[in-house]
Amino acid sequence: MEQYKLFIDGEFVDAASGNTFETIDPGTEAPIATVAQAGKSDAENAIAAARKAFDKGEWSGLTPAARMAKIQDFADQIAQQGLRLATTESMNTGQVISLAKFMPLVSITFLRNLSLAAATKFPWEEEIPVSGNAFAPAREYIRREPIGVCVGIAPWNYPMYIAIWKITPALCMGNTIVLKPASYTPLTAIIMAEAAKAAGIPDGVFNVIAGPGGELGEILCTHPDVDKIAFTGSTEVGRQIMSLASGTVKKVTLELGGKSANIILDDADMDLAVDGATFGNFFHQGQVCSSGSRVLVSSKIYDEFLEKMKKRAESLRVGYQLDPISHMGPLISKQQLATVENYVKIGKDEGAELITGGKRVEATGIKGGYYYAPTIFANVNNKMRIAQEEIFGPVASIIKFDSDEEAVEIANDSIYGLAGGVFSTNTARAERIAHQVRTGTMYINNYHIFSDYCPFGGYKQSGLGREFGLESLHEYTQVKRIHVNSMADAKTNMNFQLLSDYKKVDGFGYNCPTGVVAGHGALASISKAVVDLGCRRALILTDPGVKKAGLAELVKNALADFYVGMYDNIPSDPDLETVDAATAVASELKADCIVSVGGGSVMDTAKGACVTLKSGGKANDHLNFLVLTEPQTPHIAVPTTAGTGSEVTNVAVLTSKSAGRKLFIVDRRIMPDVAILDPRFTMSLPKEMTVSTAMDAMTHAIEAMTSTMANPICDGMALQAIRLINENLPLVVADGKNEKARLNMQIAATMAGWAFTIAQVGLAHGMAHTLGALHHVPHGVACGIVLPKVMRYNVDHSADKLANVAQALGVNTSGMTQHDAALAAADAVEALMKKVGHPMQLREVGVPEENLPICAFHAIADTAVLFNGRPVNDPNEVLQLYTQVY
Amino acid sequence: MEPGVSQVIKSLLADTDIQRPIRIELNFSGCCDSALCLRIDAVSNSDLSLESDGLIFVIDPATYRLVGEVTISYVDRPSRKGFVLKSSKPIGEWDGFGASSIKF
Numbered sequence: 001m002e003q004y005k006l007f008i009d010g011e012f013v014d015a016a017s018g019n020t021f022e023t024i025d026p027g028t029e030a031p032i033a034t035v036a037q038a039g040k041s042d043a044e045n046a047i048a049a050a051r052k053a054f055d056k057g058e059w060s061g062l063t064p065a066a067r068m069a070k071i072q073d074f075a076d077q078i079a080q081q082g083l084r085l086a087t088t089e090s091m092n093t094g095q096v097i098s099l100a101k102f103m104p105l106v107s108i109t110f111l112r113n114l115s116l117a118a119a120t121k122f123p124w125e126e127e128i129p130v131s132g133n134a135f136a137p138a139r140e141y142i143r144r145e146p147i148g149v150c151v152g153i154a155p156w157n158y159p160m161y162i163a164i165w166k167i168t169p170a171l172c173m174g175n176t177i178v179l180k181p182a183s184y185t186p187l188t189a190i191i192m193a194e195a196a197k198a199a200g201i202p203d204g205v206f207n208v209i210a211g212p213g214g215e216l217g218e219i220l221c222t223h224p225d226v227d228k229i230a231f232t233g234s235t236e237v238g239r240q241i242m243s244l245a246s247g248t249v250k251k252v253t254l255e256l257g258g259k260s261a262n263i264i265l266d267d268a269d270m271d272l273a274v275d276g277a278t279f280g281n282f283f284h285q286g287q288v289c290s291s292g293s294r295v296l297v298s299s300k301i302y303d304e305f306l307e308k309m310k311k312r313a314e315s316l317r318v319g320y321q322l323d324p325i326s327h328m329g330p331l332i333s334k335q336q337l338a339t340v341e342n343y344v345k346i347g348k349d350e351g352a353e354l355i356t357g358g359k360r361v362e363a364t365g366i367k368g369g370y371y372y373a374p375t376i377f378a379n380v381n382n383k384m385r386i387a388q389e390e391i392f393g394p395v396a397s398i399i400k401f402d403s404d405e406e407a408v409e410i411a412n413d414s415i416y417g418l419a420g421g422v423f424s425t426n427t428a429r430a431e432r433i434a435h436q437v438r439t440g441t442m443y444i445n446n447y448h449i450f451s452d453y454c455p456f457g458g459y460k461q462s463g464l465g466r467e468f469g470l471e472s473l474h475e476y477t478q479v480k481r482i483h484v485n486s487m488a489d490a491k492t493n494m495n496f497q498l499l500s501d502y503k504k505v506d507g508f509g510y511n512c513p514t515g516v517v518a519g520h521g522a523l524a525s526i527s528k529a530v531v532d533l534g535c536r537r538a539l540i541l542t543d544p545g546v547k548k549a550g551l552a553e554l555v556k557n558a559l560a561d562f563y564v565g566m567y568d569n570i571p572s573d574p575d576l577e578t579v580d581a582a583t584a585v586a587s588e589l590k591a592d593c594i595v596s597v598g599g600g601s602v603m604d605t606a607k608g609a610c611v612t613l614k615s616g617g618k619a620n621d622h623l624n625f626l627v628l629t630e631p632q633t634p635h636i637a638v639p640t641t642a643g644t645g646s647e648v649t650n651v652a653v654l655t656s657k658s659a660g661r662k663l664f665i666v667d668r669r670i671m672p673d674v675a676i677l678d679p680r681f682t683m684s685l686p687k688e689m690t691v692s693t694a695m696d697a698m699t700h701a702i703e704a705m706t707s708t709m710a711n712p713i714c715d716g717m718a719l720q721a722i723r724l725i726n727e728n729l730p731l732v733v734a735d736g737k738n739e740k741a742r743l744n745m746q747i748a749a750t751m752a753g754w755a756f757t758i759a760q761v762g763l764a765h766g767m768a769h770t771l772g773a774l775h776h777v778p779h780g781v782a783c784g785i786v787l788p789k790v791m792r793y794n795v796d797h798s799a800d801k802l803a804n805v806a807q808a809l810g811v812n813t814s815g816m817t818q819h820d821a822a823l824a825a826a827d828a829v830e831a832l833m834k835k836v837g838h839p840m841q842l843r844e845v846g847v848p849e850e851n852l853p854i855c856a857f858h859a860i861a862d863t864a865v866l867f868n869g870r871p872v873n874d875p876n877e878v879l880q881l882y883t884q885v886y
Numbered sequence: 887m888e889p890g891v892s893q894v895i896k897s898l899l900a901d902t903d904i905q906r907p908i909r910i911e912l913n914f915s916g917c918c919d920s921a922l923c924l925r926i927d928a929v930s931n932s933d934l935s936l937e938s939d940g941l942i943f944v945i946d947p948a949t950y951r952l953v954g955e956v957t958i959s960y961v962d963r964p965s966r967k968g969f970v971l972k973s974s975k976p977i978g979e980w981d982g983f984g985a986s987s988i989k990f
Contacts, residue, residue, distance in 0.1 A: 155918035236984040339920040
């Protein structure tokens, strides 16, 4: 009789105890080999060998392509042993030879296919283009690395194939493995060890220990040097393995039991369905975890189906597994035979109708063996034990249903969810049902198809994780994220600053790609801008006031043949629904370019529409910070105000009704591609709006300088903006037709926009946002009213910058201390506001005094406040500021 | 029964008004390997029965011939809780590994 040894650390060895056990042929009950019986110390030795091999890096350190080459050698050696493997598998398991002869082939292709996928398709490293954290710019990427030492526990029904399911991904992904085959069927695993050795798989990478699970299970599942367990077997044992593994938090994949439902609809091809149900139940004597052992049959075809399936089952030949004409061989053991007989008895006792089978069979010319006839129970109720408990034998339970909904309900009424099927000539109907059954695989018009790249595994108590496919490769790796800080400077790290009193952010990135065309007649450049952007179909977005003023018509004419339409229904404070409506129009007109003609509301709506048009969905889907990875729909901005700077900024402010506040899209990819500053477009702006929008720009500029994110580039932009506003706002107020002054105001707003889009704003904007959201105070008006008070509030933290602001505002600061010059800046702003007739108090704009406390609580939570030069932590301080300007 | 098992069983049955014996039977809980389990069940005429510490256990003769004498213990640890059944003729290689509850 052949003798098989354990395979540990590259050597075939006896068990430390010297113990052996016999393994038998279930078709004859005769022993066919003795096998070394591993004990606890053998398991420990195997684990130690695997650990050493992994840590040495000889295998894990190879490239995936190099491992693939070695695995191909392994596959070749299995091919060399093909005949021996097939016949041994058949003799040892009872698999009919017509099935067993394929086992070497499918194992070889599995090795080759998965190792190829690991080498060429698996994402070992993956860049994360947007991290989702706006406060920590970095290169982010992930690496997938081997887990370490894996334990594979294989069952007796497909010992070679299921061992390969575990060996392959373990080795492909750089792990080492200790394989414990089932004690009934250890032989092919040990033969594969011979193949591994012949192929030159390094010592310790692949180990095989045969022995009783009850004795080896605990050590394999609790040893600290084991990193992962992959188990195929019973749910009861799997549950215990999971529990034991939890003590050292091992990764576990489990492929457990099933009681799958094969649903035969009334429009099924009858012959196909009968064969499918027969194959799904009696293939390999029903000893397949994914067997469709509950056959759900439509009441409309029930009798016909039953008759045909009975006939089909009775035509199956049960015989010795090596006889090529046998359809079914023996069950694996007398214990399994007894279990099947027990369930058949239970079925009868429960009242199910035995249609055929239900008895042992004698194989022709064979003495002994564990043969059982294909058995069918009809009129089974899904609550019966034979419908709920896995029998793992050739026993089919036929259950009647009336409607598709009832079939789905019955199918899902199980603790298991491994596989299932639908037979129907209507694919759409079959797929609808398949989608509703809670199970890991659904076959439509087929059964028991295993495909190397298609994942297999269970829902519910049928298991965890997946085998086959890229999914299985993922199961044998772990994910490491690597973060490479883009600004390796303690004084640029906003997170570290939480434990520091230094709140400024010294380092910065400046990226403002908007092309600006400015001057008298700049609008004429728009058609060239459209062409340079590669567009041909421009949609104008505007508001009713701008349209009425005739400004939108100017742009339409300038666009000439590129013009495809106009959406003019944009309110001030646009909301998400406005963006969705504009996007719908753009989509309908197949616009490839958006031209915004208006103030901040129109430009922000356009930004939202550009993102939604590009990415699909609704505007609400895109309220994110720094997540866009590609250019959006091209956007040309033609501002008709000189204030928001939205023509160059990376933010769109949109009102969300459901959130009850303004929300933002923030991304450099929403900065308009082109901004056209043509002073004609602001000539008709009324005085009040001219003044309020100018104060918005002034607030942008000053807050950009005092922000924690302030930097020299933005300071330069801001100071020039402040000078231009200070000089030109009184001129424009005196003569609205002063074109040069109007142009300078537009340029100032744009420069202030560049400044704050990088350097951010601060408390004045937080307070202004709140006044706008709660009391509909126009944004620029609100900014202007609170700005001087906030400047004084910040003076001790921004005296140097505010002193520069004072100079830009024309204050003669010679002889002043920096502190006094800073305070003088606030005075100068107030003086300018009075000069141009800007409201100075909240009571003038209708804010009720009793609402000031709630405004304070609202304002302190505004994002803008995070960047204020002086930390803002106390709502009472904000309330004081509101009170000062009331 | 190992010491303490009968108390656990009585405690589990105390809240029910079930008066039936406890069957030792073969159970299959999925992909390979049946196991012995306990189930509250009716007696059948052919059953073998045993009374122990006020509890009646039954087993069908075929199962008894297959598995032999059965030892029942109870474990209550974080990683393992329930009844453990082992037989003089082990039903499979995982005999005694899993722990299960009494099925009703």
